[in-house]
Amino acid sequence: MNPSLISLLRVPFGLGGARPGAELGPESLMDAGLIRQLAHLELPVLDDGVVDILSSDALDQPRNPQLKHLEAVIQLNAKLRDAVSDRVKKALFPLIIGGDHSIAIGTIAGLTKHYRKLGVIWFDAHGDLNTHETTPSGNIHGMSLAVSLNQGHPRLTGLRKDSFSINPRHVVIIGARQLDQGERAFIRQSGITCFTMHEIDRYGIAAIMEKAIAIVSAGTDGVHLSFDIDSVDPYEAPGTGTAVRGGVTYREAHYALEALHEANILTSAEVVEVNPLLDRNKQTVKLANELICSLLGKRIL
Numbered sequence: 241m242n243p244s245l246i247s248l249l250r251v252p253f254g255l256g257g258a259r260p261g262a263e264l265g266p267e268s269l270m271d272a273g274l275i276r277q278l279a280h281l282e283l284p285v286l287d288d289g290v291v292d293i294l295s296s297d298a299l300d301q302p303r304n305p306q307l308k309h310l311e312a313v314i315q316l317n318a319k320l321r322d323a324v325s326d327r328v329k330k331a332l333f334p335l336i337i338g339g340d341h342s343i344a345i346g347t348i349a350g351l352t353k354h355y356r357k358l359g360v361i362w363f364d365a366h367g368d369l370n371t372h373e374t375t376p377s378g379n380i381h382g383m384s385l386a387v388s389l390n391q392g393h394p395r396l397t398g399l400r401k402d403s404f405s406i407n408p409r410h411v412v413i414i415g416a417r418q419l420d421q422g423e424r425a426f427i428r429q430s431g432i433t434c435f436t437m438h439e440i441d442r443y444g445i446a447a448i449m450e451k452a453i454a455i456v457s458a459g460t461d462g463v464h465l466s467f468d469i470d471s472v473d474p475y476e477a478p479g480t481g482t483a484v485r486g487g488v489t490y491r492e493a494h495y496a497l498e499a500l501h502e503a504n505i506l507t508s509a510e511v512v513e514v515n516p517l518l519d520r521n522k523q524t525v526k527l528a529n530e531l532i533c534s535l536l537g538k539r540i541l
């Protein structure tokens with residue numbers, strides 16, 4: 241990671257997913273001592289405020305079953321895009337705490353106002369590659385990587401109208417184990433690399449991280465990490481809205497983020513889908529804070 245100042249942006253938004261509670265993520269990480277833990281690492285962190293929806297009118301829009309809470313998602317992501325763009329302009333390292341994974345649309349739209357060739361590492365049990373035409377749920381958090389690759393409803397891809405496109409060859413998904421039919425086709429056709437749990441089992445997390453780092457850093461001018469906490473096995477991370485068993489272990493998750501820190505390639509990061517209402521003894525909240533510390537340089541020795 242760059243030695244630059246970290247701009248911590250909190251995004252208490254949960255309308256991209258089906259189950260209430262993801263909007264409480266940022267507050268719960270803060271309550272569990274995130275700022276204190278980062279201060280311990282002697283990292284320069286700027287507690288840079290909250291990005292929230294402006295008004296409740298967006299909440300009252302008629303519900304499109306293929307694009308649930310579309311107006312709220314658009315309003316929030318336009319605001320987040322501009323906040324992230326502003327931080328990049330100021331040479332800060334944006335660290336975004338969600339919120340559900342729909343917020344990646346705004347984060348990445350803001351980043352790609354500046355980065356012409358952004359690489360993306362997407363940790364997730366899912367692909368988030370649906371569109372309004374393929375979605376089984378209508379939940380926009382299952383569409384955010386597709387939208388970031390300019391695929392999907394024009395109201396969503398429109399958030400990226402002043403942003404550079406991302407080359408799918410610079411995108412790596414890690415930890416996938418629940419992909420919908422349309423998402424499989426998307427992966428095959430687009431040239432995205434997808435390291436599913438099968439490849440992690442086969443090669444081990446160290447080799448996968450080495451390959452992923454090589455893919456996202458060759459020919460790119462920035463690298464973003466989008467970390468969905470549901471990539472981690474629900475045994476360790478039960479507090480999330482769409483848990484799928486068979487995920488990465490506690491140590492694999494830490495190792496992956498330690499390896500990213502060592503590689504020193506990231507220019508931004510986000511952690512999403514922590515849902516304290518579904519958590520057990522704050523296990524997931526604490527894990528998220530620990531993982532952020534590993535990503536930012538905390539070491540065992």
Ligand SMILES: NC(=[NH2+])NCCC[C@H](N)C(=O)O
Binds near residue numbers: 342368482
């Ligand atoms: N960011 C997430 N947790 N996404 C879950 C998506 C689940 C499913 N693929 C859907 O489209 O609804």
Ligand SMILES: [Mn+2]
Binds near residue numbers: 341366368381
């Ligand atoms: Mn996700």
Ligand SMILES: [Mn+2]
Binds near residue numbers: 364365470471482513
């Ligand atoms: Mn997910």
